[in-house]
Amino acid sequence: xxxxxxxxxxxxxxxxxxxxxxxxxxxxxxxxxxxxxxxxxxxxxxxxxxxxxxxxxxxxxxxxxxxxxxxxxxxxxxxxxxxxxxxxxxxxxxxxxxxxxxxxxxxxxxxxxxxxxxxxxxxxxxxxxxxxxxxxxxxxxxxxxxxxxxxxxxxxxxxxxxxxxxxxxxxxxxxxxxxxxxxxxxxxxxxxxxxxxxxxxx
Amino acid sequence: xxxxxxxxxxxxxxxxxxxxxxxxxxxxxxxxxxxxxxxxxxxxxxxxxxxxxxxxxxxxxxxxxxxxxxxxxxxxxxxxxxxxxxxxxxxxxxxxxxx
Numbered sequence: 001x002x003x004x005x006x007x008x009x010x011x012x013x014x015x016x017x018x019x020x021x022x023x024x025x026x027x028x029x030x031x032x033x034x035x036x037x038x039x040x041x042x043x044x045x046x047x048x049x050x051x052x053x054x055x056x057x058x059x060x061x062x063x064x065x066x067x068x069x070x071x072x073x074x075x076x077x078x079x080x081x082x083x084x085x086x087x088x089x090x091x092x093x094x095x096x097x098x099x100x101x102x103x104x105x106x107x108x109x110x111x112x113x114x115x116x117x118x119x120x121x122x123x124x125x126x127x128x129x130x131x132x133x134x135x136x137x138x139x140x141x142x143x144x145x146x147x148x149x150x151x152x153x154x155x156x157x158x159x160x161x162x163x164x165x166x167x168x169x170x171x172x173x174x175x176x177x178x179x180x181x182x183x184x185x186x187x188x189x190x191x192x193x194x195x196x197x198x199x200x201x202x
Numbered sequence: 203x204x205x206x207x208x209x210x211x212x213x214x215x216x217x218x219x220x221x222x223x224x225x226x227x228x229x230x231x232x233x234x235x236x237x238x239x240x241x242x243x244x245x246x247x248x249x250x251x252x253x254x255x256x257x258x259x260x261x262x263x264x265x266x267x268x269x270x271x272x273x274x275x276x277x278x279x280x281x282x283x284x285x286x287x288x289x290x291x292x293x294x295x296x297x298x299x300x301x
Contacts, residue, residue: 100270106271
């Protein structure tokens with residue numbers, strides 16, 4: 001079998017599994033929810049550093065990347081455990097109807113595939129979203145002013161939130177711009193509250 | 203050894219995969235020419251299906267394997283026809299009136 005045909009059959013297999021275990025909808029939900037979490041967490045980290053007047057990009061990067069990794073592991077682990085518990089329960093319930101062991105059937109396989117895919121989405125979505133927001137700090141040496149990195153990171157965070165909102169708008173077939181702006185609202189609230197904390201000197 | 207030409211099975215299966223997918227998979231088995239699946243009872247998570255398969259040389263092991271892979275169980279083999287041609291059961295005076 002040629003590599004292209006093999007890839008095609010893998011895609012077909014994945015599509016079948018996806019349809020059987022309803023992976024698409026759940027993965028979409030986890031993606032949006034956790035990417036949102038990732039961006040907002042990094043906004044918090046950035047605003048904290050900004051308020052504390054941290055001027056070293058390596059400190060921001062180390063804290064930011066550690067946070068990214070922690071969010072990623074949290075998502076991966078949490079989703080794996082909760083999703084596999086839910087799937088097992090669902091399969092056991094179905095087995096009580098069919099009175100057979102379904103673990104080796106397509107349903108059982110799809111259930112296991114769903115756990116892995118959902119866990120990966122749940123872990124990678126916040127990790128990558130947070131990493132994207134941190135990107136400008138990798139290039140601080142280019143513009144030699146960390147303030148630019150802070151502002152562009154916050155700009156990237158708001159842009160990511162907008163895209164995430166637009167994605168959700170597409171899912172719910174609503175106005176993409178309104179949905180995106182709603183999402184930006186959450187980012188602005190987080191920035192504003194962090195800023196107020198700085199003013200009040202907490 | 204004679205060749206099985208028609209099988210009628212009573213199958214209990216989960217709602218997913220659908221009977222469309224099951225019929226597609228059964229229809230491409232070697233020796234199978236046509237598949238008919240009809241649902242006669244439906245529950246919250248499972249359904250009872252009457253699976254009729256005709257062909258030139260049916261292999262029950264392969265058919266059973268496909269049904270099992272899709273989460274189904276064969277409750278009973280309700281009819282089997284083997285030989286050179288397909289024949290239906292003969293009408294006898296003992297049969298219940300079906301007018």
